Amino acid sequence: MYTIQTLNNIADIGLDIFKDGSYTVTKEDSNPDGVLLRSFNMHNLELPENLKGIARAGAGVNNIPVEACTEKGIVVFNTPGANANAVKELVLASMLMSSRNLLDGISWAKNLHGQGEAVPQLVEAGKKEYVGTEIRGKRLGIIGLGAIGVLVANDALSLGMEVMGYDPYVSVETAWLLSRQVQRAVNLEQIFSTCDYITMHVPLIDQTRGMFNMEAFRTMKKGVRLFNFSRGELVNEDDMRVALEEGIVASYVTDFPNDNVLGMKNVIPTPHLGASTYESEENCAIMASRQLKEYLETGNIRNSVNYPNVELPYFGQKRITVAHKNVPNMVGQMTASLAEHGINIADMINRSKGSYAYTIIDIDNGVDAKIKDDIAEKIKNIAGVAAVRIIQ
Template sequence: MSSILMEKRRTIKTLNNIADSGLDVFSGDYHLDDNSENPDAIVVRSFNMHSMEFGNNLKAIARAGAGVNNIPVDKCTEKGIVVFNTPGANANAVKELVLSSLMASSRNLFDGVAWTKTLGNEGDQVSGLVEAGKKQFVGNEIAGKTLGVIGLGSIGALVANDALALGMDVIGFDPFISVDTAWNLSSHVQRAETMEQLFAKSDFITVHVPYTDGTAGMFNEETFNLMKPGVHLLNFSRGELVNEKDMNMALDTGKVGKYITDFPNEKVLKMKNVITIPHLGASTKESEVNCAKMAARQVKEFLETGNIRNSVNFPNTYLPYLGRSRVAAFHKNVPNMVGQISSVISTSDLNIADMVNRSRGDYAYTMVDIENHVEDEIIPELKKRMEQIDGMVTTRII
């Protein structure tokens, strides 16, 4: 079987239940095999992959969701395996839960519902008990209050825009806001120059940033002291963003009025004035379908064209695919790599029609379109010479 035919026969493995509408993207020459030990790509949701061994044929892993903490990203990078996620695919689901929780917590809805359920055996007395007891759950309206949004990515921007529509004043902080997000963000969202400025003005604060060494424990005693007394903090990003010891103290003193989190654990469950949600942020049927489709399409495009969209470890790279033979090389970001790649191609009696090079940290990705078709018998030698370049990680001939 020729090298090109081997390249076209691709195996996809899933490690969780992935929506069928997403897997339907892999039609034609694709084979779905959940038992494969050496697939071309893996589509995953929450399965912990850190102890897995990866076959030499694995080219891509797609997380049908935003977080990739269940994937050994550094290990994948060293092996030249692209790790994708699906930013924005679950944004509407998370946004709806954030706003629902914001309103429900402000109106003491969760406590009120729980209390009402205790009246199940009171018979005809229920109506009277409800009228007498409802005053303990008097809450506040959110209209006219200030919502601080930390992180104005896909989710944060949606939350900010819709909170404005609900009559709130909104202040946002994101020093790394993208151009695309800026275009989609309402001009009525106030810009905070610092988080301290946001803390001082906000009645409610919602956080939408990734968990990194720089954001771990970003909500702590020091930051709580900068906030308005009785502030409500909503965390639908990661539990580790909050120093739980400091949060417990802030709740006890009333410095933080309520903590709404999608990441309950034993410590958090024992705190007062905490609303714990069982990690439902992206748990909608629509979100699962959107994430599955997006993950599958990104994998398919990469396998068939080499183009990369929404990778967490490779640079996003696009070169229009016109059906020519294409060299896709992942390599160290060091001088003269492009020159050496071009030299190997030219000394193989091949002409370069187009090319693109993008870097990300210590690594870079180069795609080269060949003007004249690369014959099957040339491919093994061309690939071998490419991989002999010092600093080359992986090479594909598409």
């Protein structure tokens, strides 16, 4: 029996995955096997001793202490692509909204209420103040060609835009989905200096924090429109204020408003609506739940941010999983420990990700002896091992 703790409201269609009699799903538990969450901040929580996996129904994991989880052998999952369509639609809507001055125009029109039969004439006289520009024929720069960036690129092409993308780490899977009409930028400067619209779809890491700064703004086309549906911290806000006041940036659409940003001119703030659709929330909940369930029951890892993806077909056999440092002779020490107990290995897989690795060992069904806790303890005592699980 496994216990799953939910730290946010998770769509019922996702929680239904755990309704097979083997799970207890609760909001209150001090020592769960797995955690499901969305935006709940886990940094101030003590990680339970029994915790094996954390699944976030969303892409970003900056609300999870990933490094501490890695050291304890806790696998952290996210749901890349599950909310991609929702974010893509909002990016495209924001491009149109900012280009056509829709928000200011709508606000002005609403203020005409109460002027009776004069409204139509006032509308015709005042509309010239809200003349916009069309996106067709303009160049869109996309920084980050992951699940969201690819969808934005392909649909923007369909709207008649010229699209240029930059992503030095584009995956093979993404490359297959990306239209051949998308131009490849060799560096960020090429995006900054030639694009009329720029949308960012990159994770927040040390290398990307504040990447939109005055140095970047000074290389951009005057009147560029920027869209941030990734993370607010990608933008240096003090430099953004200057760029807006000087007209370098004509419009900044951000899904991460704060008091500082709300005081700037030509900012269009959306209240973190990127993934806020019923479809997206359900897709993320389903994906997160399935990944966590598969990991708890089989040890297989899919879409982890801190450990490698590792999958070995599971048919109910005895299985040992080990999360460990990526150092020489680690696997050799594990197999030697099993040999000492007369345990034969039927199948095994080992994968690494950075400084950590993950190993799955299937035991020969001919072995009569039950795998006991002392074997797990022996492997756990190997220097560099973070966590050991026995599935049987």
